[in-house]
Amino acid sequence: MDDFISKLLGSYGWWLLALLLIAAELVAPGYFLLWIGLAAAVMGLLMLLFPDLGFIAQAVVFGVLSVLICFVYWKYIRPATELRDDQPLLNRxxxxxxxxxxxxxxxxxxxxxxxxxxxxxxxxxxxxxxAGSVVEVLSVNGTTLTVR
Structure with a gap:
C-alpha cells in the first residue's frame, strides 16, 4: 500500500499539490499556503532525485520543508518586504x-x-x-480636539 501511494504521488502529484495550494492562496490570501505550496514543489523536485522514497518519508520531509520554508519567510523575507512608511501620519x-x-x-x-x-x-x-485665542492641540479623540 505504501508503495502504491508513493508511486501515485510521485513528482507530478507533489507539483499538482503545489499548484492547488498556490491557487488556494490566490482565493484566500494570507501568505501561508503559498509557502506550503513551495514546499510541495520542492518535494516534487526531491521525488525526481529520489523516486523510491516511501510515503511516510515523503510526508515527514514535506512537513519539515513546510515548517522550514514558513520559518524562513517569517524570519527573513517578511521583514525585508514590509512597507517602510516614511510618512506614518499621511492618512491620519x-x-x-x-x-x-x-x-x-x-x-x-x-x-x-x-x-x-x-x-x-x-x-x-x-x-x-x-474667540481669537490661540491654543495648542494636545490630543485627538475622533473629530474632537483636546486643546490648552
Whole structure:
C-alpha cells in the first residue's frame, strides 16, 4: 500500500499539490499556503532525485520543508518586504494636528467650543477661551480636539 501511494504521488502529484495550494492562496490570501505550496514543489523536485522514497518519508520531509520554508519567510523575507512608511501620519489628519497652535473661532465655554485649522473647523475641548485665542492641540479623540 505504501508503495502504491508513493508511486501515485510521485513528482507530478507533489507539483499538482503545489499548484492547488498556490491557487488556494490566490482565493484566500494570507501568505501561508503559498509557502506550503513551495514546499510541495520542492518535494516534487526531491521525488525526481529520489523516486523510491516511501510515503511516510515523503510526508515527514514535506512537513519539515513546510515548517522550514514558513520559518524562513517569517524570519527573513517578511521583514525585508514590509512597507517602510516614511510618512506614518499621511492618512491620519487628526494625529498630524497634535502640537499645532490653532485659533479659537467659537468660544470654548463649559469646556466645549470650535477651533479653525486651515480651512476647516473642528470641535474642541479644553479650558474656557475667548474667540481669537490661540491654543495648542494636545490630543485627538475622533473629530474632537483636546486643546490648552
Amino acid at each position: 489628519k487628526g494625529a498630524r494636528m497634535i502640537g499645532r497652535h490653532v485659533t479659537v473661532v467659537e468660544p470654548i465655554v463649559n469646556g466645549r467650543g470650535k477651533v479653525k485649522i486651515g480651512d476647516s473647523v473642528w470641535l474642541a475641548e479644553g479650558d474656557d477661551r475667548e
